[in-house]
Amino acid sequence: MNAEVAVGLLIQLLGQANNLGALINKARIEKRDITDAELDGLAGGDDAARARLQAEIDKVRGS
Amino acid sequence: MNRTYLAPGRLDSLRTSAGSCRRQGGPAIPTGPLFVMILALTLSSGLTGCQSLGLPTPQTFEEKLAAGYTSVTAVRGGALTYLQSVEAKGDPAKSKAAADDAANIQAQADDARKGLDVARGLKAVDFKSADARLTSTLAVLTALQTYLEARR
Numbered sequence: 001m002n003a004e005v006a007v008g009l010l011i012q013l014l015g016q017a018n019n020l021g022a023l024i025n026k027a028r029i030e031k032r033d034i035t036d037a038e039l040d041g042l043a044g045g046d047d048a049a050r051a052r053l054q055a056e057i058d059k060v061r062g063s
Numbered sequence: 064m065n066r067t068y069l070a071p072g073r074l075d076s077l078r079t080s081a082g083s084c085r086r087q088g089g090p091a092i093p094t095g096p097l098f099v100m101i102l103a104l105t106l107s108s109g110l111t112g113c114q115s116l117g118l119p120t121p122q123t124f125e126e127k128l129a130a131g132y133t134s135v136t137a138v139r140g141g142a143l144t145y146l147q148s149v150e151a152k153g154d155p156a157k158s159k160a161a162a163d164d165a166a167n168i169q170a171q172a173d174d175a176r177k178g179l180d181v182a183r184g185l186k187a188v189d190f191k192s193a194d195a196r197l198t199s200t201l202a203v204l205t206a207l208q209t210y211l212e213a214r215r
Contacts, residue, residue, distance in 0.1 A: 034126055050172070052139075060158050061162050
């Protein structure tokens with residue numbers, strides 16, 4: 001892996017961490033817990049990430 | 064399927080350190096094939112127990128669950144980036160090996176996701192069991208990080 005990819009990945013991961021931090025901070029400011037809808041959104045994001053990774057795996061294995 | 068499992072007892076020893084901040088040595092730009100996983104899981108460790116990135120530490124059950132979902136998503140995203148970067152080099156043999164690595168990562172991420180879903184479903188029925196399941200799933204993510212560090 002070259003430095004460009006590593007830095008790009010780090011930025012991507014930090015962005016996800018920032019989104020989680022914002023979600024938690026928003027809930028705390030509003031004096032509530034993370035809602036089911038917010039958890040559903042995160043789970044849906046993982047479903048989408050899973051599908052993208054599986055498509056890439058299948059593409060490489062099929063080529 | 065080529066699956067790798069942690070040695071028995073390894074998880075228990077790691078549970079005591081789950082959630083603690085860790086500093087890693089190594090080269091300035093790591094070159095190991097699973098660097099992305101290490102990076103993602105380092106981040107997941109940070110999400111579940113550290114404030115070194117200026118993030119709020121998840122405290123409630125739902126906050127920990129949210130951190131778990133984010134961590135699993137980050138693992139998949141990292142694996143995708145890694146696979147695409149190898150594929151871009153145009154070496155079919157290396158690409159297929161990277162696809163096998165990615166498939167293994169996908170399978171382990173699936174296991175972690177199932178653990179999170181089970182914990183979430185259990186909460187309304189038995190909070191103690193749900194919390195235990197969530198804690199063990201987050202510990203598995205931390206144990207996976209340690210395992211991958213050893214492979215680097």
